Amino acid sequence: MLLKILELVGIVAFAMSGALVGVVKRLDLFGVFLVGVFTAVGGGIVRDLLLDIHPPSSLSNWRYLGSAFAASILVFYMHTVVSKLNREILVLDALGMGLFATTGATIAIEAGAQPLAAALIGATSAIGGGILRDVLVNEVPLLLQRDLYAIPALLGSAVLVAAHELGVGQNVALVLGTVLATGLRLLALWRGWSLPQARMPRED
Amino acid sequence: MLLKILELVGIVAFAMSGALVGVVKRLDLFGVFLVGVFTAVGGGIVRDLLLDIHPPSSLSNWRYLGSAFAASILVFYMHTVVSKLNREILVLDALGMGLFATTGATIAIEAGAQPLAAALIGATSAIGGGILRDVLVNEVPLLLQRDLYAIPALLGSAVLVAAHELGVGQNVALVLGTVLATGLRLLALWRGWSLPQARMPRED
Amino acid sequence: MLLKILELVGIVAFAMSGALVGVVKRLDLFGVFLVGVFTAVGGGIVRDLLLDIHPPSSLSNWRYLGSAFAASILVFYMHTVVSKLNREILVLDALGMGLFATTGATIAIEAGAQPLAAALIGATSAIGGGILRDVLVNEVPLLLQRDLYAIPALLGSAVLVAAHELGVGQNVALVLGTVLATGLRLLALWRGWSLPQARMPRED
Numbered sequence: 001m002l003l004k005i006l007e008l009v010g011i012v013a014f015a016m017s018g019a020l021v022g023v024v025k026r027l028d029l030f031g032v033f034l035v036g037v038f039t040a041v042g043g044g045i046v047r048d049l050l051l052d053i054h055p056p057s058s059l060s061n062w063r064y065l066g067s068a069f070a071a072s073i074l075v076f077y078m079h080t081v082v083s084k085l086n087r088e089i090l091v092l093d094a095l096g097m098g099l100f101a102t103t104g105a106t107i108a109i110e111a112g113a114q115p116l117a118a119a120l121i122g123a124t125s126a127i128g129g130g131i132l133r134d135v136l137v138n139e140v141p142l143l144l145q146r147d148l149y150a151i152p153a154l155l156g157s158a159v160l161v162a163a164h165e166l167g168v169g170q171n172v173a174l175v176l177g178t179v180l181a182t183g184l185r186l187l188a189l190w191r192g193w194s195l196p197q198a199r200m201p202r203e204d
Numbered sequence: 205m206l207l208k209i210l211e212l213v214g215i216v217a218f219a220m221s222g223a224l225v226g227v228v229k230r231l232d233l234f235g236v237f238l239v240g241v242f243t244a245v246g247g248g249i250v251r252d253l254l255l256d257i258h259p260p261s262s263l264s265n266w267r268y269l270g271s272a273f274a275a276s277i278l279v280f281y282m283h284t285v286v287s288k289l290n291r292e293i294l295v296l297d298a299l300g301m302g303l304f305a306t307t308g309a310t311i312a313i314e315a316g317a318q319p320l321a322a323a324l325i326g327a328t329s330a331i332g333g334g335i336l337r338d339v340l341v342n343e344v345p346l347l348l349q350r351d352l353y354a355i356p357a358l359l360g361s362a363v364l365v366a367a368h369e370l371g372v373g374q375n376v377a378l379v380l381g382t383v384l385a386t387g388l389r390l391l392a393l394w395r396g397w398s399l400p401q402a403r404m405p406r407e408d
Numbered sequence: 409m410l411l412k413i414l415e416l417v418g419i420v421a422f423a424m425s426g427a428l429v430g431v432v433k434r435l436d437l438f439g440v441f442l443v444g445v446f447t448a449v450g451g452g453i454v455r456d457l458l459l460d461i462h463p464p465s466s467l468s469n470w471r472y473l474g475s476a477f478a479a480s481i482l483v484f485y486m487h488t489v490v491s492k493l494n495r496e497i498l499v500l501d502a503l504g505m506g507l508f509a510t511t512g513a514t515i516a517i518e519a520g521a522q523p524l525a526a527a528l529i530g531a532t533s534a535i536g537g538g539i540l541r542d543v544l545v546n547e548v549p550l551l552l553q554r555d556l557y558a559i560p561a562l563l564g565s566a567v568l569v570a571a572h573e574l575g576v577g578q579n580v581a582l583v584l585g586t587v588l589a590t591g592l593r594l595l596a597l598w599r600g601w602s603l604p605q606a607r608m609p610r611e612d
Contacts, residue, residue: 022348028399030355031348045254050453052462054256055312059321076402108463117467131544136335138344140546144430144439151438195436198484226552232603234559235552249458258460259516263525280606340539342548 003174007103008067010096015040015068016082016089018133019075025137029076035136036072037065043128047104050121051111090189097149098182101126101156102174106164115161122157123150126181148188148195156181207378211307212271214300219244219272220286220293222337223279229341233280239340240276241269247332251308254325255315294393301353302386305330305360306378310368319365326361327354330385352392352399360385411582415511416475418504423448423476424490424497426541427483433545437484443544444480445473451536455512458529459519498597505557506590509534509564510582514572523569530565531558534589556596556603564589 018039022032041058048056058064075082082089105122113121127143127150134141143149156177163173187193222243226236245262252260262268279286286293308329312322331347331354338345347353360381367377391397426447430440449466456464466472483490490497512533516526535551535558542549551557564585571581595601 023402025344026401027344027348028350028401030399031345032402034348034354049253049457050463050467052256052460055254055315055317055321055325059254059324060318062320065320079402080405111463113463114468116470116473117463120467121463135339135543136345136348138342138546140433140435141439141544144435144442144544146436150442195438197434197436198431198440198487201488227606229548230605231548231552232554232605234603235549236606238552238558253457256460259458259519259521259525259529263458263528264522266524269524283606284609339543340549340552342546 003099003103006095006099008063009092010099011040011064011067012071013089013092013096014129015071016075017093018129019072020079020083020089021133021137022072023075023079027137032076033069033072035133036075037068038136039129039133040068040071041065041129042132043100043104043125043130046128046132047107047121047125050124051108051113053107053111091186094152094182094185094189095178097126097153097185098156098178098180101153101181102160102177105157105160105177106170106174109161109164115165119154119158119161122160123153126153126157146194148193149185151195152181152184152188155184207303207307210299210303212267213296214303215244215268215271216275217293217296217300218333219275220279221297222333223276224283224287224293225337225341226276227279227283231341236280237273237276239337240279241272242340243333243337244272244275245269245333246336247304247308247329247334250332250336251311251325251329254328255312255317257311257315295390298356298386298389298393299382301330301357301389302360302382302384305357305385306364306381309361309364309381310374310378313365313368319369323358323362323365326364327357330357330361350398352397353389355399356385356388356392359388411507411511414503414507416471417500418507419448419472419475420479421497421500421504422537423479424483425501426537427480428487428491428497429541429545430480431483431487435545440484441477441480443541444483445476446544447537447541448476448479449473449537450540451508451512451533451538454536454540455515455529455533458532459516459521461515461519499594502560502590502593502597503586505534505561505593506564506586506588509561509589510568510585513565513568513585514578514582517569517572523573527562527566527569530568531561534561534565554602556601557593559603560589560592560596563592 015036019032019036022035041064044058045056101122104125105118108118108121130143131141159180160173160177163176219240223236223240226239245268248262249260305326309322309326312325317325334347335345363384364377364381367380423444427440427444430443449472452466453464509530513526513530516529521529538551539549567588568581568585571584
């Protein structure tokens with residue numbers, strides 16, 4: 001029950017971040033709505049395609065689609081207010097990312113994926129929406145450039161898979177993986193951590 | 205029979221619009237061909253992936269691929285002539301969009317998708333090719349920016365699903381949904397309708 | 409056995425070309441790694457999605473992912489050295505392309521795809537990674553613009569499918585298709601062959 005609510009919070013945060021990008025890119029009402037919804041449920045759709053779950057569960061889920069829809073429309077009409085909540089959205093987005101990484105890995109394990117594939121598919125659930133968002137609005141995905149976002153997602157889903165392999169109970173594993181992924185993401189945001197770029201000759 | 209012919213007309217119109225974009229973007233012969241074919245059958249491929257139809261039916265369909273191929277090559281060699289037919293292509297494209305939305309929703313229902321998923325997958329069949337086209341040539345998809353294109357597609361597939369739920373015969377539902385989607389699209393083109401963008405502060 | 413080694417060589421060449429693009433685009437360590445790995449295994453993932461192989465075999469294959477990972481990291485830290493080997497990478501990449509086209513078509517035939525679909529899916533295995541790479545870093549895919557890359561891939565997979573239809577043994581067909589595809593690609597690189605662009609009015 002708590003998990004369901006937290007997942008909805010993550011969906012809403014994802015949709016808001018996507019819709020804000022759509023507003024900045026001067027998309028029309030449908031564009032803002034599509035980018036918002038895709039950011040929210042795109043990772044889950046890719047996950048389900050990889051796992052042979054047809055049609056993807058997000059497409060039949062009124063609760064997910066409705067929340068993402070409502071959040072996107074809200075952003076469209078109140079984006080000046082919403083964009084002031086940037087910090088709060090980043091925190092909720094970090095929570096959504098952690099939850100999607102661990103629940104995605106859990107769904108992959110239940111669908112019979114091997115450990116390596118389950119960890120990768122879990123991380124894909126968490127970062128896929130953001131990559132699709134940036135491809136749609138014609139930007140190099142932010143998380144390939146400087147955001148420390150994918151590493152926490154990979155860590156969270158890897159922890160869940162490792163815990164499962166070691167026989168740890170599912171609830172403990174979910175909490176552990178989510179707290180680690182979300183915590184590391186928040187720490188990176190707070191401290192401004194980022195990964196290095198390759199050194200260019202003239203920088204040597 | 206008439207349906208098959210109309211679908212081919214839609215495929216050809218989609219391929220022409222895609223190939224014209226490829227010519228404008230200065231792609232080579234293969235690029236023009238690939239973008240044309242992808243615009244024509246990309247929506248159907250995504251639909252089949254979502255519905256677990258493997259391999260996607262378009263990939264085994266000589267008639268579809270051949271028509272899209274021929275249309276793309278024609279555009280490559282005669283693009284100055286074809287681009288003068290812009291208005292005619294837009295009308296045929298609207299017809300193809302309406303048909304794909306309703307036949308896509310029908311295929312989704314037959315594959316066992318629930319109403320919400322069937323409506324979304326039908327619309328995806330209709331708009332997926334255009335989105336893939338714009339992503340391939342590195343543009344923000346036109347239908348996210350100002351074209352009133354996706355709403356008619358959603359309407360057409362929603363009408364088909366609703367008619368099916370209400371027990372309306374399939375042929376009636378197909379005609380109804382297609383006429384509504386194509387009609388609304390043509391009306392929007394004719395009257396220059398478009399969706400609003402989000403208001404920016406200095407516009408208030 | 410030899411085939412496995414050659415495939416790993418192709419994977420490494422693909423990953424290197426992808427990671428080099430990531431370095432040029434100033435991605436961070438994760439970005440370089442993701443683009444490298446995606447270039448290497450993206451075509452195979454799309455192939456498996458089209459053929460209903462779940463989860464895609466590349467995602468459970470430590471050898472492939474590990475090689476692609478190692479090659480990407482190597483490029484990140486030693487890109488000045490690696491980029492001097494551009495010519496050697498192009499040759500290995502041509503070998504990988506030929507192998508992926510023929511092994512992809514073989515896998516498609518074994519999964520029950522019809523000849524046309526098998527040839528197209530084989531070519532997709534070979535060129536899909538490069539297209540995904542360019543979409544991720546926000547460029548119009550090189551092979552749509554001027555590279556003679558997709559035609560050799562289509563030729564190689566078509567030869568394999570034709571040989572299979574004619575009852576030629578699988579090993580002979582694999583060698584034949586791969587040599588033709590790789591040979592044509594190398595010849596095109598050597599002689600600077602490319603496909604024409606559409607003629608523009610003022611060029612007439």
